[in-house]
Amino acid sequence: MGAEEMSAVLAEQIGRADRPRCRVHRDAELQAWHGLLASIEGDEWQRRTVCDEWDVADIAGHLIGQAEDVNRPLSFPRRYRKAKRVYPDVPRIDAHMMIQADEHRGTPPAELRTGFDRTWAKATQKISKNPELMRRMSMTFNGYRMNLGYIHDILLARDLWMHRDDVSQALGRPFDAGPYAEELVAQVMYDVIDGPFWGERPAVEVELTGPGGGTYQLGRGEPVGRAAVDAVAYMRTLSGRDDAPVVTGDPVATEAVASCRMPF
Missing domain, CATH: 1.20.120.450 (dinb family like domain)
Structure with a gap:
């Protein structure tokens, strides 16, 4: 690795x-x-x-x-x-x-x-x-x-x-994610895995790019793949605002990342 x-x-x-x-x-x-x-x-x-x-x-x-x-x-x-x-x-x-x-x-x-x-x-x-x-x-x-x-x-x-x-x-304006975007996004990622939302999906690594970004492992055990997606865009997806995120990477990882939803 x-x-x-x-x-x-x-x-x-x-x-x-x-x-x-x-x-x-x-x-x-x-x-x-x-x-x-x-x-x-x-x-x-x-x-x-x-x-x-x-x-x-x-x-x-x-x-x-x-x-x-x-x-x-x-x-x-x-x-x-x-x-x-x-x-x-x-x-x-x-x-x-x-x-x-x-x-x-x-x-x-x-x-x-x-x-x-x-x-x-x-x-x-x-x-x-x-x-x-x-x-x-x-x-x-x-x-x-x-x-x-x-x-x-x-x-x-x-x-x-x-x-x-x-x-x-x-x-139609650019979104300024603010000085604490990374911390706010990290709390979302913690909730994804701390609650029931990730479910039976396999362990993957996801690189959140852009403002608020970071690299996280979701799921327990050895990751089966890696995916990348814009951090703010992924918050839209998790919250149910956008069901067609642009996620790249290993197919098993992109499917797991793109399909997860949680209440905001």
């Missing part, structure tokens, strides 16, 4: 980013979103995105809703109940996010900008101060059980990052 192949990081050994580091990730994304929202003009708010039924303004509304659910203890259960009633045929957590967007649809752009900054400034502070007992509370979404600390620390920063890419694509 060559020196390049030996450099692969075992995804299962990455470990979870700690709470202070997650705050750094989250706040960097909030700063990036502040600049992005300030730059959107006119009918750009109505540009359709890769997220079904959502335009750019809807994504901003959904993200404001995420922060509101952190800030107001009754917001999440109220929307969760409403989601079942309004969208009975949609997976419950997805329906909940649709309610978030629905409740902010039609908000003027200036209010979206100020609302985003205001609610997230409060939310990121609240997340950092939540007591450990609250963080250990767990819930099940679409069959996956997770605790509140993981949702707040890992999933919210990931959601902010991935939706920023969605908006950049909709606007």
Whole structure:
């Protein structure tokens, strides 16, 4: 095995980013979103995105809703109940996010900008101060059980990052993955192998290229092949946004890498 192949990081050994580091990730994304929202003009708010039924303004509304659910203890259960009633045929957590967007649809752009900054400034502070007992509370979404600390620390920063890419694509702008892209992507790769998502796929090495890139081993045992794919593009694929990623390498490895999906 060559020196390049030996450099692969075992995804299962990455470990979870700690709470202070997650705050750094989250706040960097909030700063990036502040600049992005300030730059959107006119009918750009109505540009359709890769997220079904959502335009750019809807994504901003959904993200404001995420922060509101952190800030107001009754917001999440109220929307969760409403989601079942309004969208009975949609997976419950997805329906909940649709309610978030629905409740902010039609908000003027200036209010979206100020609302985003205001609610997230409060939310990121609240997340950092939540007591450990609250963080250990767990819930099940679409069959996956997770605790509140993981949702707040890992999933919210990931959601902010991935939706920023969605908006950049909709606007036809290049996506700036940011200074912590490699760390955010590493947490995704850890989740791929730590959860049930890789399943019975064979062990492979995958080189993620471009911003956020790195080389990882997914699966346990001796790798049966090696694949390469753009890091941001692969996050789109894992999250179900793009089912036709450009993956090169050994066929057994490219099939394993291209076929994996996980909730974001």
